[in-house]
Amino acid sequence: MFGYRVPAPDEAMLISGGRRGLGGAPFRVVTGHGKFVLPIFRKTRFLSLAMMESEVVEKCVTRQGIALTVRAVIAFKVGNDHESIVNAGQRFLSDQEQMSVLTGRIFAGHLRSIIGSMTVEEIVTERQKLATEVLDTSKSEMAKIGLHVDSLQIQSIDDGSTGYIEAMSRPHKAAIQRQAQIAQAQATQAAAEAEQAAARKQAEYARQTAVVQAEYNAEVDRAKAHADQAGPLAMAHAQQEVLAAQTELALKQAELREKQLIAEVVKPAQADAERIRVLALAEAERMKIQAEAAASYDRVALDRMLIDQLPQIVKEASAGLAGANVNVLNGADGLGEIAAGLVGQGLTILDSVRKNLGGEPVGSDVEPYRGSGHRDDDGPVDIR
Template sequence: MFGYRVPAPNEAMLISGGRRGQGGAPFRVVTGHGKFVLPVFRKVRFLTLAMCESEVAEKCVTRQGIVLTVRAVIAFKVGNDTESIVNAGQRFLSDQDQMSVLTGRIFAGHLRSIIGSMTVEEIITERQKLATEVLDTSKAEMAKIGLTVDSLQIQSIDDEGTGYIEAMSAPHKAAIQRQAQIAQAQAAQAAAEAEQESARRQAEYARETAVVQAQYSAEVDRVQAQAAQAGPLAEAHAQQEVLAAKTELAQRAADLRQQQLVAEVVKPAEAEAERIRVLALAEAERMKIQAEAAASHGRVALDQALIEQLPQIVKEAAKGLSGAHVNVLNGTDGLGEVAAGLVGQGLTILDSVRRNLGASESGSGKKLAGGSGEAIKVK
């Protein structure tokens, strides 16, 4: 709109003409909003409220008489209050660049004054103290011209080649170098130890790996050997079982053959021996009876003695056969045959005795005729 003016956010609009401003200022201050300005009758100017910068490079003499070149940077701006804007507007509105020049000169003077009361060591080690003192001493003076300082930074301090700062820093440099060498040696030692530890661990790992591989290889070889031997072992076990079965079969055949031999050879031989023994006993009894009969006076007494002795003869024959191991193969018929055989043997013995007695009857008669005539007494 014609005649309506609005300042930028970082500007202050100064309207001259008409009534005066605050505190009797020759202009009114408008910030943050617009204002209708009558053309021709009013005049508008703008004052920057933005941040400004000023650099200072000043030669200063310390309390020790040593010349130092100090470089600093000051950040400042016009204050936001109306009074500061009015003060700055009256001084710098026509040439706002003069704010940086004037600020640099003000701080250069304060730097020379404060550094002159300090030693080089204090300036080097207490830069923040130097900056704070400069700001404190310049604050009131800067406020008079409507400026406020945001920061002061000491960029560098140079002794102009005198070597004082270098000499002052020599012990510290030596100490730092010594500490650096010690730290480097410690680092080298730590690196060597770490390398040795790493080599040792690698060796242990390699050894453990080799042991595990050897164990795996041995296990694989063992399993392969077992697998390779499984077939022959199974065949050997089978052959062994076959041999054991054949051996058992042969043993059973031998036992059966032995039983057959005992039944066919030993037992008949034992029975024959027993029979011969019984016959021998019967023969001896016969001779005894014959002798007794020869001493008797009659044939009747002799027959009677034989008859009485026949059961004893059969009993002796049966007693002889009782110790023999006879295999009866046909049951009750076999038992009948054995009994009939015993009786037959007794009768055969009796027959034999009678025949023997008949052959010697004549001699016996003579002997009986000359005897005592008593009857034969059989015991």
């Protein structure tokens, strides 16, 4: 729009003509927004609010009388407040480059004054202290001209050809060199120890690898030997089982043969011995009866005694056969034959006794055994 002016973000628009500004200023200050300005009747100028810098290279003398060349850089700008813009505009609006020149001169003076009260050691070791003191002393003076200092940096301090700073730094350099040599030696030693440790670890790893390899080879050899022995061991085990089976079979055959010998030899021999014992007992009984009969001449009493003793004789004979191994082949018929044989054996014994006594055979006046029954003196005999 014609006559409407707008300042840049880093500028202040100064409008002169017409009424005065705030605080009796000869112009009005506009920042951050536009303003309608009447042409011909109003005049508009712009003041930069951007950051500026000024470099100072000043030769200063310390409290010790040693000349130092100090190089510093000051960063400054016009203040953002209305008063600072008015002050700066009144002084630098027509020639804004003079702000850097004037700022450099102001700081050079304060720098010479402060360095003159300090020693070289303080200046070298306490640069920040020096910069802070220069800023503090120049702040009020800079504010009067509408400028605000953001920072002051001491870039370098040079004593020229005097060599004072270098001499001052020699002990520190020597200490630093000594520390560097010590550090280098320690680093070399640490490197050597690390190499030795690495070599030991490598040797230990090689040893462990060799041990593991040897154990693996031994395990393989054992497995191979076990596999080679598996066939013969299996065959030997099979033969052992065959021998065990044959031994068990031989033992069973021996037990069977023992039982057969007992049945075929021992038991019959025991039966014969028992039969002989019974006959001997019968003979002894016969002689006893014969002696008693001869003493009494009572033939009838003798026969009666024989008849009375017959059941006992048969009982003894049957007792003798009780432990014998008697094989019954025909079932009930065979058992009857055995019983008939026992009775016949008893009659034979009795008949033999009578013959020796000169009497009649038993069968002539004694009826054969027909089972259980009883009669008087002339009846059948009850053999139990």
